[in-house]
Amino acid sequence: MYRRRDTVSNPVRVRSPTAASEEGVADGQAQRGGPHRFAAVGAGRFAHLYHLPALLAHPRADLTMICDPTPSEHTIDLARRADIPIVADLDAVLQPDICDAVVISTPDRLHAPQVRRALEAGKHVLVDKPFVLDGATARDLTSMAERRQLVTAVAFNQRFSTAYRHAQRLVAEGELGTIRRVETIQLGGDWVISQDGSAPRQTGSLRPAWYQDPSLAGGGVLVGRGAHMADIVPWVLGRRPAQLRAEVLPGVTGQVDRGGTADLDFGDLTWRFASLADPAPLWDDVRIYGSAGRLEIRKPEGTLGFWSLSHCDIHDLAIPTPEPGVDTVAVDDFIGAIEGLHPPRCDFASACTSVDILEAMYASAASGGGWLPAGRPHEGVGQ
Ligand SMILES: NC(=O)c1ccc[n+]([C@@H]2O[C@H](COP(=O)([O-])OP(=O)(O)OC[C@H]3O[C@@H](n4cnc5c(N)ncnc54)[C@H](O)[C@@H]3O)[C@@H](O)[C@H]2O)c1
Incomplete structure (x- = not known):
C-alpha cells in the first residue's frame, strides 16, 4: 500500500x-x-x-x-x-x-x-x-x-479541492457579481468514540477518545468540523468578517461542544453558519449568493476529495468535474513551498483567520450571544 x-x-x-x-x-x-x-x-x-x-x-x-x-x-x-x-x-x-x-x-x-x-x-x-x-x-x-x-x-x-479552487477563482474574477449572502451547514461529527480501536463502526465515524476531552481537543464539533468552514469561506471570498455572534451547543458535562451556529458580518455581506453534531454521515453544504450568479458546493459522503460544485446558475460556465485523489495534497504543496516553487496554499498567517473566527464564536457564546469583533489580519514582521 x-x-x-x-x-x-x-x-x-x-x-x-x-x-x-x-x-x-x-x-x-x-x-x-x-x-x-x-x-x-x-x-x-x-x-x-x-x-x-x-x-x-x-x-x-x-x-x-x-x-x-x-x-x-x-x-x-x-x-x-x-x-x-x-x-x-x-x-x-x-x-x-x-x-x-x-x-x-x-x-x-x-x-x-x-x-x-x-x-x-x-x-x-x-x-x-x-x-x-x-x-x-x-x-x-x-x-x-x-x-x-x-x-x-x-x-x-479543502483548499486543494477542485470545487473550492474553482469557486475561489469565480469569486475573484467577479463572475458571481457582488456577493451578498453565504450559507453553510455542516452536519455530522457525532463520533463513535473508541478507547481501544475495537468499537463497532456505527452511523458516525470512529474517533479516538481525545476528541471528547476538552483538555486535548480544545473544542468539539465547532473546532473539529467548523474549523474547515472558518478557513474555506474567507479563503473563497478573499476577505474576512468584521464581527460575529454565535451560539454553541454544549456537550454533556465535562465533554466538548456539539457544534454551534453563528452570523458573520462582513459589512455588505452576511454569512449564516451552522456546524451541528448529527449521527448521519458527514454532510457539508456551502451556498454563495451573488448578484450575477449563485454557487452550491457540496460534500455528501464525508470523504477526502469528493467535493462537488453541484450547482451553478451562471450560463455557459463549465463546471469542473471533481477528480478525487488527483488534487495536490498538503504534503506535496509544503514540499513545493520548501523548495521555493510557490507559497504554501495555507501558511500560518493565512490560518490566523480561522483561529480568530472560532475563538470569537466561543467568546460570543460565552457572553450570551452578543456581537464581537472577529479578529484582525496577521501583521507581518516589521509592519
Ligand atoms: N483535515 C482533516 O480533514 C482532518 C481529519 C481528521 C483529523 N484531522 C486532524 O488531524 C490531527 C490528528 O487527528 P487523528 O484523528 O488522526 O487523531 P489520532 O488520535 O488518530 O492521531 C493522533 C496521534 O497522535 C499521537 N500522539 C498523542 N500525543 C502525542 C505526542 N505528545 N507526541 C506525538 N504524538 C502524539 C497519538 O498516539 C496518535 O497516534 C488532529 O489535529 C485532527 O484535528 C484533520
Missing part, C-alpha cells in the same frame, strides 16, 4: 550533522531539490490516511523518524516495513541530524507547544488543522516562523 522510494532492503538514511554541514544544508533553510528530511509527529488515523502516504510517495522526501508515544499496530508495521525508527520524545526528532521539517498530526491542544518547539529547533512545520486554538498564539507562532524564515503550512485540505 505504501509506495516508499527506499525499500526495506535500502533502509532510511539518517544523515549525520557532519554530512549535513558538508553539503551546506543549514537546518531549516528553504532549499531546492531535496531530498528533504521529514519527521512525522503523531501517526494516527489522519496521518495514515493523508500525510504518511504522501510523504512516502514523494520522490524528494525522506521520512526519517516517527514520533508517537503510543504508536498503533499500523504505525509499528509501517515503521518496520520502511525501516523508520519510532520514538516517544519530540526532542529526539528535533535534532539537526534527523530532519529539516516536521509534519504534526496530533490532538489539537498539542499543536501549539509542538509547533513552538519545532520552530525553535529551526524546522519547517506543516501542522494539521485546526492550527491552534487562540489568535494570540497563532500570531506569536506566525511571527516566530517569519523571523526565522521557516516555511509554515496548515493542512486545510
